[in-house]
Amino acid sequence: MDLIYILNAEASKDSFVVKGELHKYLVKVRRHTLGDRLDFRNPNEMKSLYNYEIVELDAKRVTLSLVNSKEKEVKAKKSLHLAWCVIDAKSIEKVLPSLSEIGVDKISFISCDRSQKNFKLDFDRFYRILEASMQQSGRSSFVELDKYKNIKVFLEKFPDTKVFDFCEKTLTQTSDFKRVLVGCEGGFSDNERELFQTQDTFRLDTPMVLRSESAVVAIASKIIL
Structure with a gap:
């Protein structure tokens, strides 16, 4: 199943670099390329959704640049x-x-x-x-x-x-x-x-x-x- 968003502690920065397993997932599994946009959330501040664009990509690194952000909570109508x-x-x-x-x-x-x-x-x-x-x-x-x-x-x-x-x-x-x-x-x-x-x-x-x-x-x- 595709990820609706990605949890990353770097989310909210103007730009950041992705390596390792997440790089492999984005490039080899989801086959993202330059110009694609991805949504992220920061696990320390979950209410905001950050949209990033892939601005650089090579065999080991993906560089992401912040496009916009917004508050977007997704939760059930009832609590239990x-x-x-x-x-x-x-x-x-x-x-x-x-x-x-x-x-x-x-x-x-x-x-x-x-x-x-x-x-x-x-x-x-x-x-x-x-x-x-x-x-x-x-x-x-x-x-x-x-x-x-x-x-x-x-x-x-x-x-x-x-x-x-x-x-x-x-x-x-x-x-x-x-x-x-x-x-x-x-x-x-x-x-x-x-x-x-x-x-x-x-x-x-x-x-x-x-x-x-x-x-x-x-x-x-x-x-x-």
Whole structure:
């Protein structure tokens, strides 16, 4: 898939030079040549979109000159904070691009009773995956990532959280949730369900049992899109 824009810390300068892998991508993969224009964003200031022209090109370098810039935010119409009990990082990585493209604002990873303790979360790797997705989808802000040691601590901070669990109430297309908690494989423990006495709970209208990563994508899609 072509990139809608390119993330580069040099973006915003009057001119800059591209080498290495990005040079290879621009010249050999996308076959850009002199006079072509490309859009860039600076990862430290994502609201602005910078348009550059290729003014010099050789076997190792591409020189870009700024043509114009404008503020252009690309984001979903609704916001969603996803509280997600920790699962295997490989499964998380598979759906992170989808969650970014759908428009999830924030993901809080929570260690729950049924999370395997050997699962390690590499936020640097997650952000690299999100960068690639953003450049392809056009999204102009990173999904914010953080983590909590347990569900109790999270609910104390965010008492308005809705909970995805087995119950009678189903999630509808008109549901307007700002914050949703989704469990890991095996669901919540009895002790954790004791914490949900004052929380609104819901389920998806399907007879199938969803994997945790399938559930978060389905819920985010239904709420945001």
